[in-house]
Amino acid sequence: APAQIGVTGLAVMGRNLARNLARNGFRVAVHNRSKGRTDALVEEFGHEGEFVPADDLPALVQALEQPRKIIIMVKAGEPTDAVIDELVPLLDQGDIVVDAGNAHFADTRRRENALKEKGLHFVGSGVSGGEEGALNGPSIMPGGSPESYAALEPMLTKISAHVNGEPCCVHVGPDGAGHFVKMLHNGIEYADMQLIAESYDLLRHVLGLSAAETADVFRDWNSGDLESFLIEITAEVLSQVDESTGQPFVDVVLDQAEQKGTGRWTVQVALDLGIPVSGMAEAVFGRSLSGDVVRREAAAGVLPGPADTKADVDRAAFIEDVRHALYASKLVAYAQGFDAIRAASEQYGWDIDLGAMAKIWRGGCIIRAVFLDRIKEAYDRDPNLPSLLVDDYFKEAVANGQEAWRRVVATAASVGVPAPGFSAALSYYDGLRAERLPAALIQGLRDLFGAHTYRRVDRDGAFHLDWSGDRKEHSA
Ligand code: 6PG
Numbered sequence: 001a002p003a004q005i006g007v008t009g010l011a012v013m014g015r016n017l018a019r020n021l022a023r024n025g026f027r028v029a030v031h032n033r034s035k036g037r038t039d040a041l042v043e044e045f046g047h048e049g050e051f052v053p054a055d056d057l058p059a060l061v062q063a064l065e066q067p068r069k070i071i072i073m074v075k076a077g078e079p080t081d082a083v084i085d086e087l088v089p090l091l092d093q094g095d096i097v098v099d100a101g102n103a104h105f106a107d108t109r110r111r112e113n114a115l116k117e118k119g120l121h122f123v124g125s126g127v128s129g130g131e132e133g134a135l136n137g138p139s140i141m142p143g144g145s146p147e148s149y150a151a152l153e154p155m156l157t158k159i160s161a162h163v164n165g166e167p168c169c170v171h172v173g174p175d176g177a178g179h180f181v182k183m184l185h186n187g188i189e190y191a192d193m194q195l196i197a198e199s200y201d202l203l204r205h206v207l208g209l210s211a212a213e214t215a216d217v218f219r220d221w222n223s224g225d226l227e228s229f230l231i232e233i234t235a236e237v238l239s240q241v242d243e244s245t246g247q248p249f250v251d252v253v254l255d256q257a258e259q260k261g262t263g264r265w266t267v268q269v270a271l272d273l274g275i276p277v278s279g280m281a282e283a284v285f286g287r288s289l290s291g292d293v294v295r296r297e298a299a300a301g302v303l304p305g306p307a308d309t310k311a312d313v314d315r316a317a318f319i320e321d322v323r324h325a326l327y328a329s330k331l332v333a334y335a336q337g338f339d340a341i342r343a344a345s346e347q348y349g350w351d352i353d354l355g356a357m358a359k360i361w362r363g364g365c366i367i368r369a370v371f372l373d374r375i376k377e378a379y380d381r382d383p384n385l386p387s388l389l390v391d392d393y394f395k396e397a398v399a400n401g402q403e404a405w406r407r408v409v410a411t412a413a414s415v416g417v418p419a420p421g422f423s424a425a426l427s428y429y430d431g432l433r434a435e436r437l438p439a440a441l442i443q444g445l446r447d448l449f450g451a452h453t454y455r456r457v458d459r460d461g462a463f464h465l466d467w468s469g470d471r472k473e474h475s476a
Pocket of ligand 1: 263
């Protein structure tokens with residue numbers, strides 16, 4: 001019998017996705033550019049379900065029932081284009097090509113347009129959850145046409161993660177919407193990790209906790225509001241001991257965070273949309289700074305810090321303060337992330353249901369967290385919520401923790417421990433709630449040096465002051 005779906009690109013993500021499909025009873029045609037991977041998959045995991053090995057793309061296409069559904073799982077960028085270019089001439093009208101890699105949504109839009117002209121469907125789909133998720137149930141964020149989603153839905157919802165019996169997969173919206181949301185997921189992932197890292201750093205420096213003790217703190221936090229995959233694995237990483245030295249694992253790892261680029265894309269796109277995503281931006285900058293060996297070496301031990309690097313704090317109280325700071329800052333990062341999704345949805349006409357995004361992130365993906373239920377509920381209460389921060393539940397949560405949050409930022413500054421995520425989040429919060437911002441002064445400066453005009457609080461219209469002449473106001 002023909003295969004129901006094909007997967008090309010059998011590195012670990014593609015292989016695990018193919019296995020997930022087969023384990024769920026779907027007949028999967030599998031292909032990889034070098035045949036060894038295809039053979040290895042069938043040999044090792046053939047017993048898990050029905051695999052149809054294909055030696056080349058024509059054979060993959062031949063093996064599939066129509067309309068064909070083919071998942072591409074290769075590196076983003078040129079490798080993806082190369083596979084698409086080779087595949088397209090082999091396909092027939094109505095066939096569906098799914099890109100499940102971490103593509104930039106602008107590439108996805110371009111590819112979908114190109115394939116549409118040929119009568120083909122192109123679905124850019126986010127897939128999150130790493131290797132483990134791909135195998136046992138990822139969070140799936142498909143874009144593309146509603147028709148193509150209808151054809152894919154039974155398979156995708158079956159192989160996705162489930163929370164309370166509900167699949168972590170929903171049609172995000174047309175064209176690049178799926179990959180946009182996946183990109184945002186990664187931006188939030190960056191922010192989350194930065195905030196976790198700052199919390200850890202403060203616990204070690206301010207309280208002098210050992211790595212193992214910080215692990216206990218995170219383990220403890222994982223049973224409250226912060227319960228999430230990232231907090232759980234933080235405890236795991238922090239309690240790991242290096243085999244060769246007997247040191248905490250975290251102390252033998254080079255402190256230079258790498259990045260494949262999705263976090264950077266998120267910030268770049270948000271800049272264009274005009275949405276402040278300071279949580280993600282500080283996370284990307286933090287990684288860049290960590291990797292800037294030349295300047296770090298020039299400055300470390302050379303630039304003076306505060307005279308007093310000890311803070312007079314109570315251990316239990318400070319741990320609780322940091323927990324509040326982490327939660328509040330995380331909330332700001334999510335609020336900013338959802339703002340960016342809303343803005344893009346408006347700009348591109350995607351009509352994305354924000355609550356549904358929180359819902360499909362509850363399981364399977366890297367940022368899966370109990371907290372996402374609260375976000376879903378907030379958007380259920382008000383789908384047009386201007387900011388997550390003004391939702392009653394979150395407003396309360398921040399109000400309860402804000403004194404602690406301020407103490408943590410102040411302590412970090414006074415002892416000289418960098419906390420860019422915490423402080424940027426707090427500044428955003430204070431900026432958002434300000435009745436008046438010093439932006440008025442900026443407008444005045446712009447008008448003085450460039451006649452850029454300003455608006456008034458008491459009258460409509462644009463105005464300009466004759467700064468170099470009689471200083472009279474004129475309508476502009
Ligand atoms: C996921 C992850 C996945 C990848 C990250 C890592 O959702 O499963 O986000 O996509 O592991 O993109 O990104 P960096 O290498 O940039 O940290």
